[in-house]
Structure formats: C-alpha cells, structure tokens
Amino acid sequence: MYDFTLHRPTSVDAAAAAIGGASDGKIMAGxxxxxxxxxxxxxxxxxxxxxxxxxxxxxxxxxxxxIVIGATTTHATVAADPTVKAKIPALAHLADGIGDPQVRNRxxxxxxxxxxxxxxxxxxxxxGLGATVHTTKRQIPADDFFIGMFETALAEDExxxxxxxxxxxxxxxxxxxxxxxRYAIVGVMVSKGPAGLRVAVTGAGPSVFRLTxxxxxxxxxxxxxxxxxxxxxxxxxxxxxxxxxxYRANLVSVMLKRAVAAAAG
Amino acid sequence: MPTVSxxxxxxxxxxxxxxxxxxxxxxxxxxxxxxxxxxxxxSQCGACVVHVDGESVKSxxxxxxxxxxxxxxxxxxxxxxxxxxxxxAAFREHHxxxxxxxxxxMVMSAVDLLKKNPNPDEGEIREWLEGNICRCTGxxxxxxxxxxxxxxxxG
Ligand SMILES: Cc1cc2nc3c(=O)[nH]c(=O)nc-3n(C[C@H](O)[C@H](O)[C@H](O)COP(=O)(O)OP(=O)(O)OC[C@H]3O[C@@H](n4cnc5c(N)ncnc54)[C@H](O)[C@@H]3O)c2cc1C
Ligand code: FES
Ligand code: FES
Numbered sequence: 001m002y003d004f005t006l007h008r009p010t011s012v013d014a015a016a017a018a019i020g021g022a023s024d025g026k027i028m029a030g031x032x033x034x035x036x037x038x039x040x041x042x043x044x045x046x047x048x049x050x051x052x053x054x055x056x057x058x059x060x061x062x063x064x065x066x067i068v069i070g071a072t073t074t075h076a077t078v079a080a081d082p083t084v085k086a087k088i089p090a091l092a093h094l095a096d097g098i099g100d101p102q103v104r105n106r107x108x109x110x111x112x113x114x115x116x117x118x119x120x121x122x123x124x125x126x127x128g129l130g131a132t133v134h135t136t137k138r139q140i141p142a143d144d145f146f147i148g149m150f151e152t153a154l155a156e157d158e159x160x161x162x163x164x165x166x167x168x169x170x171x172x173x174x175x176x177x178x179x180x181x182r183y184a185i186v187g188v189m190v191s192k193g194p195a196g197l198r199v200a201v202t203g204a205g206p207s208v209f210r211l212t213x214x215x216x217x218x219x220x221x222x223x224x225x226x227x228x229x230x231x232x233x234x235x236x237x238x239x240x241x242x243x244x245x246x247y248r249a250n251l252v253s254v255m256l257k258r259a260v261a262a263a264a265g
Numbered sequence: 266m267p268t269v270s271x272x273x274x275x276x277x278x279x280x281x282x283x284x285x286x287x288x289x290x291x292x293x294x295x296x297x298x299x300x301x302x303x304x305x306x307x308s309q310c311g312a313c314v315v316h317v318d319g320e321s322v323k324s325x326x327x328x329x330x331x332x333x334x335x336x337x338x339x340x341x342x343x344x345x346x347x348x349x350x351x352x353x354a355a356f357r358e359h360h361x362x363x364x365x366x367x368x369x370x371m372v373m374s375a376v377d378l379l380k381k382n383p384n385p386d387e388g389e390i391r392e393w394l395e396g397n398i399c400r401c402t403g404x405x406x407x408x409x410x411x412x413x414x415x416x417x418x419x420g
Pocket of ligand 3: 363364365368398399400401402
C-alpha cells in the first residue's frame with residue numbers, strides 16, 4: 001500500500017473541504033472495499049478522508065413516512081435495527097446477507113452504493129424499493145444514481161449523506177450468493193408500495209437494472225405464477241468463472257419467482 | 266508522522282504510525298502482539314479478527330489511526346489471571362485446532378457471537394463463521410467447541 005495523509009473530520013462540511021482541498025483525495029467509510037484496493041496498489045490517493053468520526057452520518061430515523069439511513073450506518077446496524085425490521089424487513093434481510101459478520105460490522109450503505117459493484121446487494125435494495133440518495137449537493141432518485149459498472153451519478157467531491165426508503169406494502173429480496181464471498185451472483189428485490197411496483201436485479205448485469213416485464217406482470221396479479229414465464233436474454237449479462245451469462249439469465253427467473261412468493265407471503 | 270493512542274487489552278498504548286499503517290501491523294509490529302495473524306490480502310480469511318469497542322472486526326482492513334481512542338481486545342487479552350477464556354478452553358478440549366493459524370481469529374469471532382447470541386444452534390454458528398477460514402479442521406470440532414463453550418458460559 002502506498003502511503004497517504006489520513007483525515008478524520010468530525011463534520012460533513014470539514015470532510016467536503018478536505019476532499020475538495022486534496023490533490024487526489026479519496027473518501028473512506030468502512031474501508032472494506034477501499035483498503036483491499038489500496039493494498040493491491042490499484043489506487044494511490046494523496047489523501048484519504050475517513051467519514052467514521054462524523055456522528056451525524058450514522059444512524060436510522062423515520063422522517064415523513066420514510067426510513068432514512070445515514071451513509072455510514074453499518075450493514076450490521078441496518079440488519080439489527082428494530083424500525084427497519086418492522087417496516088422494511090426485506091431490507092434488514094438484505095443487509096444481514098452481506099459478506100460475513102466482520103464485513104457487516106464495518107461496511108456501510110454509503111460505501112456500498114458509491115462503489116456500485118455489479119454484484120453488490122444494496123443497489124437492488126435501493127432501486128427495488130424506490131429509494132432516494134441524499135448527498136452533500138442534491139437528492140438523486142435511485143433510478144438515476146447507478147450508471148454502470150462501478151459508476152454512479154456522484155461527482156468526485158460529492159459525499160453521500162443518507163438514503164431515504166419509502167415504506168413498501170410488501171417486499172422481498174432473494175439472492176443466489178457466491179459461496180466464497182457471499183456477493184450476489186444474482187439478487188432480486190421486488191416491492192409494491194408508494195414507489196409503485198418494482199423489480200430490480202443485481203449481479204446479473206454490469207449494473208443494477210429494473211425488469212419492466214415482470215413489473216407489468218405483477219400489475220395484473222402479485223403472484224409467483226404471474227411472473228412464471230418472465231425470462232431475460234443472456235445477451236449482455238455478466239459471465240465469469242462463477243457463472244455463465246445463460247446461467248445468470250436462468251437465475252434471474254428463479255430468484256424473481258422466489259422473491260415474489262416471499263413478498264406475497 | 267501521526268501518533269495513535271488506544272487501549273489494548275486494558276493497557277493504554279501510543280505509537281507513531283503512517284497513514285497507511287493497518288491496525289494489525291500496529292498490533293504485531295509496534296506492540297509485538299503476534300497472536301493476531303494475517304492470512305490473506307483480500308479481507309476474507311478472518312485470521313486477523315480482534316474486537317474494537319466490543320465488535321469483532323478484521324484488523325487487516327482497518328487503519329491503526331481509525332482505532333484512535335478505541336478499546337481493542339486481541340487474543341492475548343482473553344485469558345484472565347492465567348485462566349483461559351471458556352472459548353479458548355473449549356477449543357483445546359474439543360480439538361478445535363490443528364495448525365492453529367486460524368485459531369486466534371476463530372476464537373475472537375466466536376466470543377463476539379456468544380456475546381450477541383449466548384445460545385446459538387449449529388446452523389447459526391456455521392453461518393457466523395462465514396468470515397473465518399480454516400484449512401485444517403473441517404470446522405466440525407470448531408463448531409463443537411463453540412457449542413460447548415456456550416454451555417459452560419451459561420452454567
Ligand atoms: C469479504 C467481503 C465480502 C463482501 N461481501 C459482500 C456481499 O455479499 N454483498 C455486498 O453487497 N457487498 C459485499 N462486500 C462489500 C461490503 O459490503 C462493503 O461494505 C462495501 O463494498 C463498501 O462499503 P464501505 O463502507 O466499506 O466503503 P469503503 O471501502 O470505505 O469505500 C468504497 C468506495 O465508496 C466511496 N465512498 C464511501 N463512502 C462514501 C460516501 N458516503 N460518499 C461518497 N463516496 C463514498 C469510497 O471513496 C470508495 O470509492 C464484501 C466485502 C468483503 C471484504
Ligand atoms: S488477514 Fe485475512 S481477513 Fe484479515
Ligand atoms: S487449524 Fe489450521 S487453519 Fe485452522
């Protein structure tokens with residue numbers, strides 16, 4: 001790992017100033033992705049700005065009917081939070097399935113979405129529930145936030161401060177996990193609620209996407225039968241040592257049916 | 266060079282580190298607490314697990330400076346007055362180790378599990394150990410040791 005100057009600001013303003021003032025600055029939250037990247041010398045920032053000492057970025061609150069999760073709230077906190085478990089159990093379940101206990105004790109929602117790994121779970125959670133990303137500059141609907149592989153709508157010096165989730169009537173997340181890392185080979189979030197009918201798929205493509213065919217089918221009837229014939233083409237899906245594009249395409253149909261069955265309860 | 270201060274196994278310590286110094290490096294190289302191991306560079310094996318402010322974390326994936334002001338417990342801090350912690354004693358009793366490389370991380374992870382869930386079933390133990398890899402034992406005796414420690418700690 002190359003050396004860098006570490007900053008530990010205690011306010012969002014100080015963090016924004018530190019990142020703005022650095023010649024090549026990098027934000028750090030849980031470090032669960034950034035530190036392994038630095039160890040491999042895949043990045044060489046002059047400055048790293050750790051958000052961990054900013055109390056205002058942590059925690060979960062209810063606000064205007066939404067559940068608002070601070071950017072540096074860990075996966076373990078989301079998984080165990082009584083409000084999230086009561087209002088959006090599908091989101092608590094998603095957070096509880098990320099990596100392993102020690103990854104969940106450090107990794108954060110803001111870091112996960114800013115990184116936008118094609119196999120990450122939270123992107124499906126945000127798009128599938130119709131969440132809104134709050135940053136130091138604006139509010140971005142999840143549909144416009146995730147742009148492509150490891151690419152988001154965030155500017156270089158823009159910091160995610162929170163994510164606001166509307167409370168769905170029903171929702172469920174099902175993933176087929178990579179047995180080694182627990183990242184999603186394919187993960188599907190379905191929901192029905194204030195944000196409409198939503199089906200979001202992670203792991204299968206270069207970035208999370210909505211499955212509109214399934215959404216229309218669920219508009220007719222919210223049952224696993226209604227989506228039984230929904231398929232996706234393998235063209236353009238990810239293919240790697242873990243799963244071919246064809247296998248992923250099939251997994252999308254399987255996870256979709258399981259998620260709808262679980263949400264329909 | 267920045268200075269870091271923390272409490273490690275009940276003792277206040279301080280040292281000069283670089284921005285990039287990992288917590289595990291600080292523990293092993295500055296404090297000579299070599300019970301905490303490094304088994305990978307992908308944050309997957311769990312040989313480096315310690316407790317920071319009561320939560321189990323991978324000390325290879327945290328900067329020493331991020332632990333500034335924190336309470337850190339390593340495997341060396343578990344035994345009290347020469348008596349092994351019940352989880353350590355159970356690993357010995359039930360042959361929960363062979364080469365021992367993964368053991369410090371396994372034990373620290375198991376202690377965190379039993380704090381959160383004093384009565385885990387076999388499935389919950391196996392799921393919890395997702396982030397701890399053992400190349401030797403096949404895990405059966407590790408799971409047995411943790412079940413036995415859970416019973417001892419209740420009794
Ligand atoms: C062994 C292992 C298994 C894992 N398994 C899974 C899994 O099953 N599913 C899954 O989804 N993920 C998994 N992860 C990733 C994990 O969820 C990480 O928590 C996540 O990728 C990054 O979050 P972080 O808080 O650690 O971010 P960091 O590593 O600190 O940062 C990641 C990136 O986000 C940027 N960033 C961080 N916070 C902000 C912010 N508030 N605003 C703007 N930019 C920001 C950083 O600059 C960096 O580029 C795994 C990781 C490991 C090591
Ligand atoms: S050394 Fe492998 S996870 Fe820390
Ligand atoms: S005892 Fe050898 S790695 Fe676990």
